[in-house]
Amino acid sequence: MTDRFELRRQDFRLDEDQQAVREGFGDFFTKQVPSSLVRDAEPLGFDADLWQRVVAMGATAMALPEAVGGDDATLVDLVLVAEELGKVVAPVPLVSHVVASRLLARAGGADELVAAAAAGERVVTLALQPVGGTNRQLVPDAAVARDVVAWSAEGLTLHTLAEPAAHVPNQGSTPLAWFDPAAGERTVLVSGPDAEQRFRSAVAEWKLLTAAALVGIADSALHLGVEFAKTRRTLGVAIGALQGVAFPLADVVTEISGARNLVHKAAWYATHEPQTRPDLPLAALVQAAHAATEAAWVSAHTQGGLGFTVEADISLFFLRAKGWSVLGGDPGSDRRQIAAALLRTF
Amino acid sequence: MDFSTVELTADQQAFQREVRAFLDEIVTEEVHEHERRTGDGFDEGVHLALGGRGWLFPGWPVEDGGADLDRVCQRILALELAHREVPGVTQGTTRLVWSGLQLSADPELAAELKPEVAAGRVRFCLGYSDPEGGSDIAGATLRAVRDGDEWVLNGSKLWTTGAHNCQYTFLITRTDPEAPKHKGLTMFLVPLDSPGVEIQAIRTYGGERTNAVYYTDVHVADRYRVGDVNAGWATLQGPLSNEHGGGRIADGLEDLAGGFTYTQAFDRAIDAAARWAKRTTRPDGTLVADDPVFLDRLGALVVSTEASRVTHGPMGRNKASLSYIAGIAELIDMVGPEALLAHGSDGAIEDGVLEFAHRWAQGTATYGGTTEVFKGMIAQHVLGLPRLNLPGSKQWVR
Ligand SMILES: Cc1cc2nc3c(=O)[nH]c(=O)nc-3n(C[C@H](O)[C@H](O)[C@H](O)COP(=O)(O)OP(=O)(O)OC[C@H]3O[C@@H](n4cnc5c(N)ncnc54)[C@H](O)[C@@H]3O)c2cc1C
Numbered sequence: 001m002t003d004r005f006e007l008r009r010q011d012f013r014l015d016e017d018q019q020a021v022r023e024g025f026g027d028f029f030t031k032q033v034p035s036s037l038v039r040d041a042e043p044l045g046f047d048a049d050l051w052q053r054v055v056a057m058g059a060t061a062m063a064l065p066e067a068v069g070g071d072d073a074t075l076v077d078l079v080l081v082a083e084e085l086g087k088v089v090a091p092v093p094l095v096s097h098v099v100a101s102r103l104l105a106r107a108g109g110a111d112e113l114v115a116a117a118a119a120g121e122r123v124v125t126l127a128l129q130p131v132g133g134t135n136r137q138l139v140p141d142a143a144v145a146r147d148v149v150a151w152s153a154e155g156l157t158l159h160t161l162a163e164p165a166a167h168v169p170n171q172g173s174t175p176l177a178w179f180d181p182a183a184g185e186r187t188v189l190v191s192g193p194d195a196e197q198r199f200r201s202a203v204a205e206w207k208l209l210t211a212a213a214l215v216g217i218a219d220s221a222l223h224l225g226v227e228f229a230k231t232r233r234t235l236g237v238a239i240g241a242l243q244g245v246a247f248p249l250a251d252v253v254t255e256i257s258g259a260r261n262l263v264h265k266a267a268w269y270a271t272h273e274p275q276t277r278p279d280l281p282l283a284a285l286v287q288a289a290h291a292a293t294e295a296a297w298v299s300a301h302t303q304g305g306l307g308f309t310v311e312a313d314i315s316l317f318f319l320r321a322k323g324w325s326v327l328g329g330d331p332g333s334d335r336r337q338i339a340a341a342l343l344r345t346f
Numbered sequence: 347m348d349f350s351t352v353e354l355t356a357d358q359q360a361f362q363r364e365v366r367a368f369l370d371e372i373v374t375e376e377v378h379e380h381e382r383r384t385g386d387g388f389d390e391g392v393h394l395a396l397g398g399r400g401w402l403f404p405g406w407p408v409e410d411g412g413a414d415l416d417r418v419c420q421r422i423l424a425l426e427l428a429h430r431e432v433p434g435v436t437q438g439t440t441r442l443v444w445s446g447l448q449l450s451a452d453p454e455l456a457a458e459l460k461p462e463v464a465a466g467r468v469r470f471c472l473g474y475s476d477p478e479g480g481s482d483i484a485g486a487t488l489r490a491v492r493d494g495d496e497w498v499l500n501g502s503k504l505w506t507t508g509a510h511n512c513q514y515t516f517l518i519t520r521t522d523p524e525a526p527k528h529k530g531l532t533m534f535l536v537p538l539d540s541p542g543v544e545i546q547a548i549r550t551y552g553g554e555r556t557n558a559v560y561y562t563d564v565h566v567a568d569r570y571r572v573g574d575v576n577a578g579w580a581t582l583q584g585p586l587s588n589e590h591g592g593g594r595i596a597d598g599l600e601d602l603a604g605g606f607t608y609t610q611a612f613d614r615a616i617d618a619a620a621r622w623a624k625r626t627t628r629p630d631g632t633l634v635a636d637d638p639v640f641l642d643r644l645g646a647l648v649v650s651t652e653a654s655r656v657t658h659g660p661m662g663r664n665k666a667s668l669s670y671i672a673g674i675a676e677l678i679d680m681v682g683p684e685a686l687l688a689h690g691s692d693g694a695i696e697d698g699v700l701e702f703a704h705r706w707a708q709g710t711a712t713y714g715g716t717t718e719v720f721k722g723m724i725a726q727h728v729l730g731l732p733r734l735n736l737p738g739s740k741q742w743v744r
C-alpha cells in the first residue's frame with residue numbers, strides 16, 4: 001500500500017506487442033482447444049499433444065530469462081497468455097510449469113533441467129505450501145511432473161522423482177497429486193532467508209497467473225450465459241430482457257472488469273516495482289476467484305436445467321472455476337496477508 | 347500499461363507546492379465544519395478562490411478564465427482537492443451543465459456566462475429528477491408553454507442539489523405532451539432568481555442538503571432555451587453521458603472507475619479502522635490488529651476497494667457504490683459501537699469518520715442514476731442483452 005494520493009499513471013492500455021501476445025495466444029487456444037478436447041482430457045486434465053503445440057507456440061520458453069534461451073517475457077505478457085488459456089480451460093500445466101521453471105532458472109537449477117523445461121520435455125511444478133515435517137500436500141500438476149520444487153526449513157529444494165506421482169481425481173479435472181516430501185532425489189537449490197523469499201514470490205506469481213486464468217474462465221462462462229439469455233424466450237420475450245436475469249449478468253461483467261484490471265495492475269507492479277505492492281497478486285486472486293465462481297454459477301443458472309447438465313459447456317467452466325481457484329489454498333490466508341500489508345503502512 | 351509515478355518537471359513541482367500552499371490557506375477547518383453543518387457540497391469562499399486562480403476549469407486557456415494547465419498539473423490539482431476533501435458537488439454539476447451549454451446553448455448566452463462560470467460567480471445545478479420518479483428522466487412532467495418570446499413554466503422538481511447556491515438550473519421540461527415521450531422534451535437554463543421559483547430544503551441522513559424546487563408561472567426568455575424545441579432528449583445526452591462516466595481521456599491521468607470518489611471515501615473509513623485496530627486492545631489484552639479473524643475480514647474489504655478502483659467506467663460506479671454500502675456495514679460490525687459515535691462525541695474514532703461513512707454511503711447508489719438504472723445500461727450496452735419494452739418505454743404515461 002502506498003500513499004493513496006500519489007501521482008501515478010492509471011494506464012491500463014496494452015501496447016502493440018502486448019496486444020499481439022493476447023491475440024496470438026487467443027487465436028491459438030480458440031482454434032486448438034474445442035470443448036471436446038477438454039472433455040477428452042478428463043479426468044487427468046492433461047493433453048500431451050496439446051502440450052507439444054503449446055510448447056511449439058513458445059509458451060514455455062518465453063517466460064525464461066534470455067541467459068537460458070528464453071525471451072524474458074514479463075509477467076504482464078504471461079497474464080495475457082494465462083487469461084487466454086483460461087478462456088478455453090486448456091488441459092495443460094502451463095501456469096505451474098512456467099512459475100516453477102522461472103524459479104529453477106533463477107535459483108540455479110541444473111542447466112539440462114532448465115533447458116528440458118524450456119523445451120517442455122520435462123514438466124516442472126511447485127509445492128505451494130511450505131513443507132513442514134513429513135506432511136504430504138496436494139500439488140497442482142504433480143501428476144504430470146517428475147520435478148517438484150518445494151520449500152522447507154532446509155531451503156528451496158528440487159525433488160526429482162522416477163516418475164510423476166499418482167493422479168488423484170478431483171472436481172476441477174486437474175493433474176493433482178499428493179507430494180511426499182521424503183520421496184525422490186533431493187537437491188537443495190538455495191538455503192536461508194533468500195530461499196524463503198524466492199519461494200514466496202514464486203507462490204505469488206503462481207497466484208497471479210492463476211488469477212489471470214480465472215478471469216478467462218469467468219469471461220467464457222459469462223459469454224455462454226449471455227448468448228443463452230439473448231435467444232431463450234419466456235412469456236414472449238427473450239429472458240435476457242428480464243431484469244431478474246439481466247442484472248446478475250451485469251453484476252458478473254462488473255466483477256470481471258475489476259478482476260482483469262487488478263490482474264494487469266498486479267502484473268505491472270510485480271514486473272516493475274516488485275517491492276511496492278506485494279499484496280496485489282493476492283488481491284487479484286481473491287477477486288478473480290470470486291468473479292469466476294460468480295460467473296460460472298450465474299451463467300449456469302441463467303441456462304436453467306440445461307445449465308446443470310454435463311452436456312452443457314458451462315459445466316466445464318463451473319467445475320473448474322472452483323477447481324482451479326482452490327488449488328492455492330485457503331483465500332483467508334491471502335486476505336490476512338493483504339490486511340497485514342495495509343496495517344504495516346500505519 | 348503504466349502505473350509508474352509521474353516524474354514532475356521543475357515547473358510541475360513548483361505548481362504542486364503552490365497548490366498545496368494555496369489549499370492549506372483556503373481549505374480551513376472552518377470549511378469542513380461548514381460542510382458538516384450544511385451538507386451543501388459547496389463553499390462559496392473556496393469556490394471563488396479556486397475560480398480566481400482559474401482552477402475551476404483548469405484546462406481552459408487563461409483568456410477564458412482557466413489556468414491553461416497541462417494534464418499532469420490538472421491531475422496534481424485534482425488529487426490535492428480530493429485529498430483535502432474539498433466540497434465539490436456544485437463544482438461538479440456546474441462543470442457537467444457547462445458541457446451541455448457549450449454544445450447547445452445560444453452562443454451569445456454562452457459567451458456571456460463563460461467568464462462568470464470560470465470565476466465561480468455563476469454556478470449551475472441539475473433539474474432533471476421529477477417528484478414522480480427520477481429514474482425515468484424522459485418521463486419529465488414539468489410543463490413549459492410558449493408565450494411569444496417567452497416560456498411559462500409550471501411544476502416541480504425534486505433533488506435539485508445546490509439550487510440555493512446556484513444562479514441557474516439546467517431544467518428538463520415537457521413542451522409537447524402529445525408527442526412520443528422522448529420527442530416532447532425541451533431543456534432550459536432557468537435563472538433561479540426568477541419570480542415564481544421557490545426552493546425548499548430536503549435533508550438526507552447522509553448529511554446532505556438537497557432541494558425541492560417549485561415553479562409557478564415562471565417566465566423565461568427564449569434565449570435561455572438550450573437546444574431545439576422538443577429536442578431536449580438529445581440536448582441532455584452530452585452531459586448525461588458525462589455524468590455516467592463517458593468522455594474520459596485515456597492517458598492514464600484520470601480515474602478509471604466511475605465511482606472513484608466513493609472508493610476514496612471508503613478508503614478513509616478503512617484506514618481509520620486499521621489505525622484503530624493497531625492502537626486498541628480487546629478486554630483480554632490482545633491487540634485487535636493481531637486478531638486473525640479481524641484481519642481476514644479487513645482483507646476482504648481491501649480487496650473490494652482494490653477491485654472497485656480498477657473497474658471500468660459505469661461498471662466501476664456500481665462496484666464502488668455497492669462494495670462501499672456492503673463493506674461499511676461490515677466495517678462497523680468489526681469495530682463495534684465505537685464506530686457509530688458521531689463527530690464530537692467522547693471516543694469518536696477519528697472525528698467520527700466511520701459513523702459518517704455509514705450514513706453517507708447509502709446515497710451513492712441513488713444519485714447520478716440508481717445502481718439499477720446502471721445495471722440496465724450495462725446489460726444493454728456492455729453485454730448486448732435485449733431491452734425490455736414496457737408501456738412507458740416509448741410513450742409518455744402519467
Ligand atoms: C442526495 C441526492 C442528491 C440528488 N441530486 C440530484 C440533482 O442534483 N439533480 C437531479 O436531477 N436529481 C438528483 N437526485 C435524484 C436522483 O437522481 C434520483 O433520486 C434517482 O435518479 C432515482 O429517482 P427517484 O428517487 O425518483 O426513484 P425512482 O426512479 O422512483 O426509483 C425507485 C426505485 O425503483 C428503482 N427503479 C426505477 N426505475 C427502474 C428501472 N427502469 N429498472 C429497475 N429499477 C428501477 C430504482 O432503482 C429505485 O430503487 C439526487 C438524489 C439524492 C438522494
